[in-house]
Amino acid sequence: xxxxxxxxxxxxxxxxxxxxxxxxxxxxxxxxxxxxxxxxxxxxxxxxxxxxxxxxxxxxxxxxxxxxxxxxxxxxxxxxxxxxxxxxxxxxxxxxxxxxxxxxxxxxxxxxxxxxxxxxxxxxxxxxxxxxxxxxxxxxxxxxxxxxxxxxxxxxxxxxxxxxxxxxxxxxxxxxxxxxxxxxxxxxxxxxxxxxxxxxxxxxxxxxxxxxxxxxxxxxxxxxxxxxxxxxxxxxxxxxxxxxxxxxxxxxxxxxxxxxxxxxxxxxxxxxxxxxxxxxxxxxxxxxxxxxxxxxxxxxxxxxxxxxxxxxxxxxxxxxxxxxxxxxxxxxxxxxxxxxxxxxxxxxxxxxxxxxxxxxxxxxxxxxxxxxxxxxxxxxxxxxxxxxxxxxxxxxxxxxxxxxxxxxxxxxxxxx
Numbered sequence: 001x002x003x004x005x006x007x008x009x010x011x012x013x014x015x016x017x018x019x020x021x022x023x024x025x026x027x028x029x030x031x032x033x034x035x036x037x038x039x040x041x042x043x044x045x046x047x048x049x050x051x052x053x054x055x056x057x058x059x060x061x062x063x064x065x066x067x068x069x070x071x072x073x074x075x076x077x078x079x080x081x082x083x084x085x086x087x088x089x090x091x092x093x094x095x096x097x098x099x100x101x102x103x104x105x106x107x108x109x110x111x112x113x114x115x116x117x118x119x120x121x122x123x124x125x126x127x128x129x130x131x132x133x134x135x136x137x138x139x140x141x142x143x144x145x146x147x148x149x150x151x152x153x154x155x156x157x158x159x160x161x162x163x164x165x166x167x168x169x170x171x172x173x174x175x176x177x178x179x180x181x182x183x184x185x186x187x188x189x190x191x192x193x194x195x196x197x198x199x200x201x202x203x204x205x206x207x208x209x210x211x212x213x214x215x216x217x218x219x220x221x222x223x224x225x226x227x228x229x230x231x232x233x234x235x236x237x238x239x240x241x242x243x244x245x246x247x248x249x250x251x252x253x254x255x256x257x258x259x260x261x262x263x264x265x266x267x268x269x270x271x272x273x274x275x276x277x278x279x280x281x282x283x284x285x286x287x288x289x290x291x292x293x294x295x296x297x298x299x300x301x302x303x304x305x306x307x308x309x310x311x312x313x314x315x316x317x318x319x320x321x322x323x324x325x326x327x328x329x330x331x332x333x334x335x336x337x338x339x340x341x342x343x344x345x346x347x348x349x350x351x352x353x354x355x356x357x358x359x360x361x362x363x364x365x366x367x368x369x370x371x372x373x374x375x376x377x378x379x380x381x382x383x384x385x386x387x388x389x390x391x392x393x394x395x396x397x398x399x400x401x402x403x404x405x406x407x408x409x410x411x412x413x414x415x416x
Contacts, residue, residue, distance in 0.1 A: 001026050004408050005141055005152035007129045007173075009036030011394055012380030012401030013158030014112040015083070019405030020156075021119035028150065029116070030127040030143070032159070037109035039164065040394075048105035049391040050091075050398070051080035051098040059392045061241050062385040063185060067361035068396065071385075074366075075399035083398055087111040097391050129159075130172050131179065134373060154375040154408040156368075158401060161355035161381035162187045173382055177359055181372050185357040185384050188248075190241045192347030193232035194255070200301045201228050207295045212258040213239055216246070221261055226298075231257075231341065234389050241356060241386070244346040257339040259294060259302070268293070268333050286332075294336070305339065306332040354393050358384045367407035368400050377404035 002025045006013050009031030021027045029036070040048065052059075055077050057069035077098065081091050084100070088111045092101040100107050116123060124147075132141045132155060141150045159173040174184050204226040212221035213235045220235035239255070246253045260268060272289060286308055290299045349355060359378050363371050370376040379400035387393040 002409055002411060003138075003151070003153045004028070004156065004405075005030065005139065005150055005154070006156045006158055006405075007141070008157065008159035008380075009033070009123065009125070010158060010160050010380065010397070011037075011040050012160075012397035012404075013156070014040075014116065015398045015401030016156045016158055016377075016379060016405035016408075017121045018087070018112065018115050018119060019402045020409040021116070021121050021405075023406055023409030025409035027119070028122040028124065028152070030129055030141075030150070031123065031125045032128045034125050036123060036125065037112060039160075040112075041106045041109045043105050043394065044099070044391075046105050047099050047103040048108045049097045049099055049394065050084060050108065051077050051395040052096050052391040053077050053093065053098065054096045054390075055392075055395060059388045059390070060385055060396070061190070061356060061387075062361065062383075064361050065385070067383075068385050068387075070366060071396065071399050071403075074403065075395070077395070080395055080398055083402065084108070084111075087115045128172070129176070131176055132376075134375065139375060154377065154411075156377040156379060156401075156404050156408055157382055158379045158404075159382060161358060162349045163189065163191075163352040163355040163381065164350065174358075177378070177382075180370075180376070182363050182370065183360040185360060187349060187355040187357040188244060189347055189349045189352035190244065190356045190386050191237040191353035191389060192240045192244070192351055193227065193230055194236055194240060194243060194343045195230040195345040195347070196341050196343045197252075198301075198341055200304060201226075201230065203301050204297050207297050208233075209259065209295050209298065210261065211235070212261045214256045214258070215239055215243055215253070218242060221258075224257070230343070237353065238388050240346050243343060244356075247343070247346060252342050252344040254340050254342050257341055259298065259336045259339055265330070265333050265337055268336070269330065272329075302332065302335055302339070306335040308332055353389075354381060354386045356384070356386045358382050360384055366403075368404035369407060375408075377408050379404045 004020045004025045004027050006017050006029045009029055017027050017029045057065055060068040089108055090101045091098050127143050127145045130142050130144055132139055139152045139155045178184055205228040207226040209224055211224040212219050220238040222235040223233050225233040287299050359382055361384050364378055368377045368379055380397040387396055
């Protein structure tokens, strides 16, 4: 019976453990924290968006995205559904995203734990792996715990990335791979908020609104969350990768917000003028005029950006004939549609939901086995592939974990 050691009890590690054990291997899972699946239990705002029907390689980033495309060929959304069902989780779909039908991430973690227990996977928590070596007898994995070393025929590294890790000294996975001759791209935070200097962050702090954010020809739309330090929300997370890359070369960059993505500038102009009694418009302030269009706290921000005073009335915003909006008012509406926002920093790794960088994917084969050290497998976030919000990172975790688990258990040859 093949003896497999899995380092890391996140999504890919648990998927690897289950898959290897189903193939008849003896599996031991080592987790640094006091419980496995801690991050998984809160993912997707506690609902666990475990995959997406719109699965595509263009939702991933990395130095070689073709690797993600190959992974997706072998593991499709229906495979993720089947895996979830095999552990007792029934799915539901919302806007393409796949979730457990009870919308409880903890249920997914519990189901994975139950399946590992059924398969006699040994789970050891509070064990921090520091290094590994390979000899004629197999692998020796060294820890800083009471049991200082473990032996195994194969090792699967599934310990995630530095995203969300505050104690960097305790994260040893990159070092383990480097010492065994692997190439590591430096980790960079992705799926993070952006910090800016609009000068009015205190004004908009706490606002949530539908909008879009654009940078370098890429646009993402959804709920924007305005903060006292900048801007957050899924559209911002989605674009943070390219913004972060630009910030490594420039001190600051400018992104563009569309605060009313459902309407054109002409439609907004027509709305403001339609049915307006100009005799009453002299007392109809700009603040009041936009109260049915923008969140209350956003109105003074937009007015100031466009050079308007709050006390301006709708009458002031029309031309001399009072039949169309003035150029100044049209500028105001243009600002709503193309609000320039200067960003000087992206969230750090401790605040990130995922990390770019990691092991160069050219150094693993299609079975997730190292080309440099046979019997060593690498999965999930440790690889230089990161996905967008919407279940893409979890899908990649399941895909690589399952592939590595099956391959390690079957003893597929490879490497040196």
